[in-house]
Amino acid sequence: MNNFNNEGYSIIESLISIFTIDKGKVKVLLFRKKDEPYKGYWMLPGGILKANESLEESISDYVVENCGFSNLYTEQCHVFSDVERIPDKRVVAITCIGLIDSISVELKQEIPDSIESEWFNISAIPKTIYDHGMIIDKSVDCLRERIINSNVLKILFPSDFTLPELQKVYEQILGKELDRRNFRKKFINLGLIEDTGYKNEGYTGRPAKLYRFKENIEERDLF
Amino acid sequence: MNNFNNEGYSIIESLISIFTIDKGKVKVLLFRKKDEPYKGYWMLPGGILKANESLEESISDYVVENCGFSNLYTEQCHVFSDVERIPDKRVVAITCIGLIDSISVELKQEIPDSIESEWFNISAIPKTIYDHGMIIDKSVDCLRERIINSNVLKILFPSDFTLPELQKVYEQILGKELDRRNFRKKFINLGLIEDTGYKNEGYTGRPAKLYRFKENIEERDLF
Numbered sequence: 001m002n003n004f005n006n007e008g009y010s011i012i013e014s015l016i017s018i019f020t021i022d023k024g025k026v027k028v029l030l031f032r033k034k035d036e037p038y039k040g041y042w043m044l045p046g047g048i049l050k051a052n053e054s055l056e057e058s059i060s061d062y063v064v065e066n067c068g069f070s071n072l073y074t075e076q077c078h079v080f081s082d083v084e085r086i087p088d089k090r091v092v093a094i095t096c097i098g099l100i101d102s103i104s105v106e107l108k109q110e111i112p113d114s115i116e117s118e119w120f121n122i123s124a125i126p127k128t129i130y131d132h133g134m135i136i137d138k139s140v141d142c143l144r145e146r147i148i149n150s151n152v153l154k155i156l157f158p159s160d161f162t163l164p165e166l167q168k169v170y171e172q173i174l175g176k177e178l179d180r181r182n183f184r185k186k187f188i189n190l191g192l193i194e195d196t197g198y199k200n201e202g203y204t205g206r207p208a209k210l211y212r213f214k215e216n217i218e219e220r221d222l223f
Numbered sequence: 224m225n226n227f228n229n230e231g232y233s234i235i236e237s238l239i240s241i242f243t244i245d246k247g248k249v250k251v252l253l254f255r256k257k258d259e260p261y262k263g264y265w266m267l268p269g270g271i272l273k274a275n276e277s278l279e280e281s282i283s284d285y286v287v288e289n290c291g292f293s294n295l296y297t298e299q300c301h302v303f304s305d306v307e308r309i310p311d312k313r314v315v316a317i318t319c320i321g322l323i324d325s326i327s328v329e330l331k332q333e334i335p336d337s338i339e340s341e342w343f344n345i346s347a348i349p350k351t352i353y354d355h356g357m358i359i360d361k362s363v364d365c366l367r368e369r370i371i372n373s374n375v376l377k378i379l380f381p382s383d384f385t386l387p388e389l390q391k392v393y394e395q396i397l398g399k400e401l402d403r404r405n406f407r408k409k410f411i412n413l414g415l416i417e418d419t420g421y422k423n424e425g426y427t428g429r430p431a432k433l434y435r436f437k438e439n440i441e442e443r444d445l446f
Contacts, residue, residue, distance in 0.1 A: 008273060011231045011233075051306075079317050094317075
């Protein structure tokens with residue numbers, strides 16, 4: 001079993017799907033590939049895992065250096081190891097999701113000029129290299145599991161929000177429309193959010209109550 | 224970014240925590256290490272990922288060959304990539320959980336004589352090599368997430384069971400005692416199980432109702 005030989009050497013790349021919410025839209029950060037093959041196509045940020053760093057260190061160093069985010073929330077998502085996922089090369093991709101709020105994006109984003117980057121709506125992903133489209137889909141699945149069962153959405157909503165705004169974000173991540181009354185009832189019952197006492201005046205339409213996520217949210221356990 | 228060089232080559236091992244329920248106890252399968260270092264210590268089944276196989280193929284082939292389980296349910300769990308997890312070697316571990324019912328274990332288990340194997344209670348794990356103890360803990364976490372949010376427990380309970388039996392299994396996986404009445408109420412409300420109409424007569428004490436998991440269980444979604 002512990003028979004290490006050359007046959008067993010693989011290249012590992014760590015890739016990250018960084019999500020944010022920008023004006024009510026769930027977006028993911030992609031970089032544009034600068035060289036052949038697939039020059040001009042879009043790709044997930046990430047790099048080759050070096051022998052002297054863990055996955056977590058690799059992602060963290062990469063994200064600080066190439067995106068300027070020093071406080072990104074990250075979690076492992078899925079390993080993609082199809083032998084032919086990259087032609088002519090054996091590269092295993094270990095993928096993570098990252099969450100950052102839009103205010104931090106504006107304040108801290110320092111992507112070097114040499115990298116062409118863009119935030120894309122998760123419903124409008126452009127042409128990507130290799131299996132990155134599939135990896136983005138899986139990352140949205142991971143995000144979906146997280147928002148149903150824990151409080152990570154709080155990271156994406158650091159400031160006040162209305163329930164319709166929250167519902168729109170859930171609808172994008174879950175990929176389906178939700179009943180407004182049902183959503184309101186279920187979400188308030190979860191006890192994750194509290195009424196701020198304010199309303200969002202000044203917009204068109206009836207002012208809606210503003211909510212915020214509670215400071216301390218316990219993980220929602222079934223038992 | 225796509226700058227592949229020798230620095231980036233790692234050995235990947237795929238390890239699997241195979242769980243079953245044996246007479247009401249949640250158990251995990253371990254193999255005994257036959258050679259130095261750590262001869263006699265216990266370890267998770269698994270092997271080196273070869274260049275011509277995906278993680279899923281590697282696990283599946285390994286499990287069929289070394290355990291005789293051809294129908295194991297598996298899911299990815301977590302990647303362990305600490306630089307020093309194995310002394311003097313850089314080995315990244317990609318870990319999975321596997322579930323098999325105890326009847327299939329008895330019928331199909333064909334672990335070769337050359338492998339010393341044993342099923343251990345998850346509350347009584349023996350001395351393991353390297354970080355395998357930590358990997359087993361994380362695997363129990365993965366199992367915990369699964370049993371709260373989906374129907375994978377059905378795989379472990381192919382035949383009828385009483386609610387106290389089910390509760391004991393949940394308590395082992397969750398690592399805490401549960402209130403009997405609360406458990407009963409919550410579990411029945413989930414709609415995952417149905418009354419078989421039978422009772423387990425012939426045991427000591429009052430006969431208890433026998434339940435089974437429903438044939439078609441929808442994933443429990445919050446929304």
